[in-house]
Amino acid sequence: MNDRISNPILRGFNPDPSIVRVGEDFFVATSTFEWFPGVQIHHSRDLVHWRLATRPLRRPEQLDMRGAPDSCGVWAPDLTYADGRFWLVYTDVKRFGQSTLDGATGLTLRDFHNYFVTCDRIDGEWSDPVYLNSSGFDPALFHDDDGRSWLLNMLWDHRPTKPRFAGIVAQELDRGTGKLLGGRHLIFEGTERGFTEGPHLYKRDGWYHLLVAEGGTGWEHAVVMARSRNLFGPYEVHPDGAVLTSFGKHDLPLTRAGHGDLVELADGTPWIGYLCGRPLPGRERCVLGRETALQPMQWGDDGWLRTIRGDALPDPAPPAPDLPPAPWPATPWEGSFDTPDLPQDLQWLRTPHPEALFSLSARPGHLRLYGRESLGSHFTQALVARRQQHFRYTATTQVEFDPAHFQQAAGLICYYNGTKYHYLFVTRDGDARQLQIMSSSPVDGGSSVVTVAPDLPRGPIDLRVEVDLDELRFAWRPQGDRDWQLAPALDASVLSDEVSFSGLPNFTGAFVGMACQDMAGTAAPADFAFFRYEGRDSD
Known part of the structure; x- marks a missing residue:
């Protein structure tokens, strides 16, 4: 009971x-x-x-x-x-x-x-x-x-x-x-x-x-x-x-x-x-x-x-009703992309035509995102993510992406909306494949782009984010490396209703997931081998 x-x-x-x-x-x-x-x-x-x-x-x-x-x-x-x-x-x-x-x-x-x-x-x-x-x-x-x-x-x-x-x-x-x-x-x-x-x-x-x-x-x-x-x-x-x-x-x-x-x-x-x-x-x-x-x-x-207490207050732990316990079978998604349909944990933005955004069959065992519009777009974004459900969590993915130029990007994103996000992504500047962090926020100077790895080796890259209350920290490593390289801490609290540009509605919540952009309109693909989310709250 x-x-x-x-x-x-x-x-x-x-x-x-x-x-x-x-x-x-x-x-x-x-x-x-x-x-x-x-x-x-x-x-x-x-x-x-x-x-x-x-x-x-x-x-x-x-x-x-x-x-x-x-x-x-x-x-x-x-x-x-x-x-x-x-x-x-x-x-x-x-x-x-x-x-x-x-x-x-x-x-x-x-x-x-x-x-x-x-x-x-x-x-x-x-x-x-x-x-x-x-x-x-x-x-x-x-x-x-x-x-x-x-x-x-x-x-x-x-x-x-x-x-x-x-x-x-x-x-x-x-x-x-x-x-x-x-x-x-x-x-x-x-x-x-x-x-x-x-x-x-x-x-x-x-x-x-x-x-x-x-x-x-x-x-x-x-x-x-x-x-x-x-x-x-x-x-x-x-x-x-x-x-x-x-x-x-x-x-x-x-x-x-x-x-x-x-x-x-x-x-x-x-x-x-x-x-x-x-x-x-x-x-x-x-x-x-x-x-x-x-x-x-x-x-x-x-x-x-x-x-029940007559105080009109919300109760964080009310008594359960006298009903037979009915737990559901545990069917957690372990993070692989080996099914024909997108795992239930994940959603995307706005469009009813997901085939223009992603594929689970183009490269079996991977989620392929096709580079689409910018993170501020209200139309066609290749962004697939899940809700943040814990104050403390770790999310990891592995991306294989070879951008041709600076207008192409793909990576791991912590996202509230088109004005509030932190994004760790692979792109290219000249002849160098780079790893950059883009942040957008109504506070702390607005937006910024910082290069954290100026010359990435070829091949897949592991990406990670760890969130601990209001601190968010990205990390990365080439496939096969044991040690993670850490980026400076960022403010996770800006991904909330309470931080907003004046006059804009803010009614959702923080998501974490994968994204891909191609501002040249050529739909450059990025392949994600897995996406894992682990909540670390004490309860």
Whole structure:
């Protein structure tokens, strides 16, 4: 029997959880933003042990994020079950920017397109998307007990004199045709916390309970609830204020708590899944991004939901439910490329056409990356990586690459987005094959390129990165050498939401992986023999 749940249950960049129970099975869907395939769905039978079941948005007809800015793409999926099918609604964000009117007044014009897909099996082939609306983000479906379904989403107001987060709207969805019916209804304008988003609706004892995220997705984030006897309101706000938040308590092990969703066990016990962040010790920087945590709740005698202790705080180690233990068979990837498909640990950026980026068959036993666009590109990057899930880790790879000139590069990368990364790569300067480090950061002087090996020998090169909290150190050695050559330490903490250029969205997390560029457009290939990741956290 598992006595405690160790939060977060989904570690490293798994934000905006939506949770649903179907019989004895629990499923959690989380945001993937610009990473392809879209949406992660994890599966558990005891709320303790979780496995990645599927990434459902994997066909070009379902998702194409080429051109989407950093931290755009797939936001806040909502997973429900009705009519014997799973329903997944999500936002595909195409633009996150500000336009200027008359050189003074800021118009924040953004493009949020909401869709749904369905499937009768969580790991099956999901349908082509059905377009819903573009009025705001964070869509969710509520299936009422009268058989009707309703689409909820926050309402975006671009007008300069209006609140951007204009409240929560609801509109009926015909599940049979996929069409929206009637007009939209503004059902809740939010509280003084502002940034009202992430709506979910539940019905209990004749009350409609509306759960929203407020306070922004940083340190003031919170789960807020309101209730009404009528779906359209008016809604009475929870008398305690936030139902769950870590605001004002930055020393907690789980911070930034908010954006939740409720699920009931078979015995009726309510649980909440929510996003959280774990900052580096002594630094308000969450290099692991926003993660997913889970804890039990309780309904009070007054009909309001509260934490078990009544303190509205996230619990890093809540009691596990009384369910039979259900661990999944251990199937760790050992780092080789001897399978026809990309290992599940890895993802790539934006494009639904991975064949233009990489191949596992061109050179058997290797991952071949074809040199594509720069690390700042929003279109076609040959970058394949996995989430950083530990504060301390070691990643190693071996690359075979013979660049013809300085516009070709390939190597090992620690990446947050196109403005924040540390990259150890093989390139060429004149007649010399070299090893260089490129860093990009909003702090510490911006960007830099340093040559660390001015004349590399021919043949494969082993590359390594060791991350220890906020320190990142690259190393390298020619194949066959025993000793590693070390590069100077770099700041790993810049690969976090909290370090950013002004006005740019930062909603993801740090990744580590392999990359290849060919700015001459000739798609020069780089072959990677393996990629190994080893977490070294004490827990």
